[in-house]
Amino acid sequence: MPSLTKEVPAKSDLHKKIVKMLSDRIRFAQKAQTTKHKAWQKAEDAVLAYIPENEMDAQRRVKRENEGEPKYTTIMLPYSFAMLMSAHTYLTSVFFARSPVHQYVGRHGETEQQCQMLEAVIAYQVEVGELLGPYYLWFYDSLKYGVGVIEEYWENEEIQFTSIQQIPDPTTGDLVKAQIQARMSGYQGTRVCNISPWDFLPDPRVPVGKYQMGEYVFVRKQLSWETIIRRKSQGYFMNTESLKGPIKDFAGMAAGIAQDTGSSLERPEQNISFPADEAAEHPAIVPVYEGCISIIPDEWGLGTSEFPEKWMFTITGDLSLLLGVQPHGAMHGKFPYGVLEQEVEGYGTWNRGLPEILNPVQNTLDWLINQHFFNVRASMNNQFIIDPSKVVAKDAETAGPGFIWRLKPEAYGQDIRTFFYQVQVQDMTRGHVNDMSTMLGIGERITGINDQIMGVLQTGGRKTATEVRSATGFGVNRLKTLAEYMSSCGFSQHSQRLVQMTQQYMSAPNKFRIAGSLVQDAGAEAASAFMQVDPSSITGFYNFVPVDGTLPVDRLAMANLWKDLLLQMRGVPGLIEQFDLTRIFGYVASLAGIRNLNQFRIQLGSTQSLLQQASAGNIVPLRGNAPSAQVPTATSGGPPPAPAIGGNE
DSSP states (O other): OOOOOOOOOTTSHHHHHHHHHHHHHHHHHHHHHGGGHHHHHHHHHHHHTOOOOOHHHHHHHHHHHHSOOOOOOOOOOTHHHHHHHHHHHHHHHHHHSSSSSSOEEESSSOOHHHHHHHHHHHHHHHHHTTOHHHHHHHHHHHHHHSEEEEEEEEEEEEEEEEEEEEEEOTTTOOEEEEEEEEEEEEEEEEEEEEEOGGGEEEOTTSOGGGGGGSSEEEEEEEEEHHHHHHHHHTTSOOOGGGOOSOOOOTTSOBTTBOTTTOOSSOOGGGGOOOGGGGGOSSOSEEEEEEEEEEEOHHHHTSOSOOSOEEEEEEEETTSOOEEEEEEOOOTTOSOSEEEEESSOOSSSSSOOOHHHHTHHHHHHHHHHHHHHHHHHHHHHSOOEEEOTTTBOHHHHHTOOTTOOOOBOGGGTTSOGGGSEEEOOOOOTTTTHHHHHHHHHHHHHHHHOOOTTTTTOOOOSSOOOHHHHHHHHHHHHHHHHHHHHHHIIIIIHHHHHHHHHHHHHHOOSOEEEEOOGGGGGGSOSSGGGGEEEEOGGGGOSOEEEOOOOOOOOOOHHHHHHHHHHHHHHHTTOHHHHHHSOHHHHHHHHHHHTTOOOGGGGSOOOOOHHHHHHHHHTTSEEETTTTSTTOOOOOSSOOSOOOOEEETSOO
């Protein structure tokens, strides 16, 4: 729940002072960020397998499309895309196959029940707050650009809806149509949204991975007029009456796409210009810079405190009008952004992504395949040397399949081989295919992503399960380090901020579904799968259980392993006495994918209901023929013997 905005009139001296201080920082960050624009544009092109069309390709395309003449063109292999998606599949499997995704342990004596309550609340936010989608894109951006960014904020959603109904007129009693408005509370919890690296402007005086040590972080956004009005009505925006006509970004950019690079990735933000906007009273889309700055309020004229604290600022894209000036208000005291980097490098301002690392390999592969195709196509065309004094040259120039060449009278009766020769053309690029395999191997050694991780088995005979598992394991060890690095330097900090925001802003108790496999232990009743969570019950300090980088187990293989163990336990009575076979059976069933096992469980009644059934003669005790066996009664002392359903044993 962000703080309300501080009122700063548009033409006041304080407004001019803050605009100047914000503008200087935004321009400084923007200038430093442009050094990565070409690298990001190349990364987008590599992932899209896009090659800018040159003049020769354009001419060949015109002949191919308009004249139907087969012509070759330059292509790019989607090699970088394949490697990126393989790494992305591994990382998302490691991070998001856990249930729940965010797991915690107590730090200072917090009980296990408190941890379960906290995990239930966070799992609810992941599901209802729709966090998994941004998480997947977060990891994708980190591999593609070298940095992935998300923004975190707490939302108390308000939904307003209108309906037209017939209601009685209070004066006449006749039914009249009336427009009725209602407002209700929606989702309350953490929201996460992705931020393109093009729009992320951190303090360039520190590495991006250490952005929390910098002074500020700005984000370029495109806000609709609806969002502007909604935030104003909630008390977060001001000075909206000064928004007149279209507003341009000071850098001449649309959603961060530099005019001098021309990214091939088409974005909807490039289409924000609308003809009707010129005559509108207010802009339909407002470009803004929204940032969090660690300020000393006394120096900025926003208070008397001389201790640094985080404040949020919103300024229009032309750096002329303040829309929001408010304390961030979060007790964690951090910038509300999460940054992931895929390269283990702590000193560069910006780190590289996979396409940038693989760029030499990608270029070599493209050259090899294109040269091979060009040569093959050239070798398919017959090439002749003729004597133009003996052969009609026009026939040779227009010859096609099944051609006829006319000889001149001077050639009549002569051996045609004396003035006609077919040039023998050999494919000199046949070895390029083998060279491509060599380059693919180099790419695997660079990234640690081998064929097994891609789901492709090596050829050359049958492979044992041990060979496949060993080959995959060696590649996974490389990616395991990457997963552990991303967990410790990005995901865990985000998870901690989720906890602290939930502790601060959660206002009312509620029931939440038990997270993870613990719901299977809760019992068959639906009510037992939920727990009541009060804000005071999740207070304390918690550590995020880090991701160790290991792939999730094959559930079906694990179920088969448990089946074999149960068969072996059958011959060892001592083991059967020490383990709960009922719970083991339920666990194995869940591994096999059975989710509705509890509906087949026998529902045992309470002691009172058993006594009533025994009095009615519907049940009798076990070993009912024994002299000491007695039917339990309400007045008999001691615990009743265990009843059996359906008669004597």
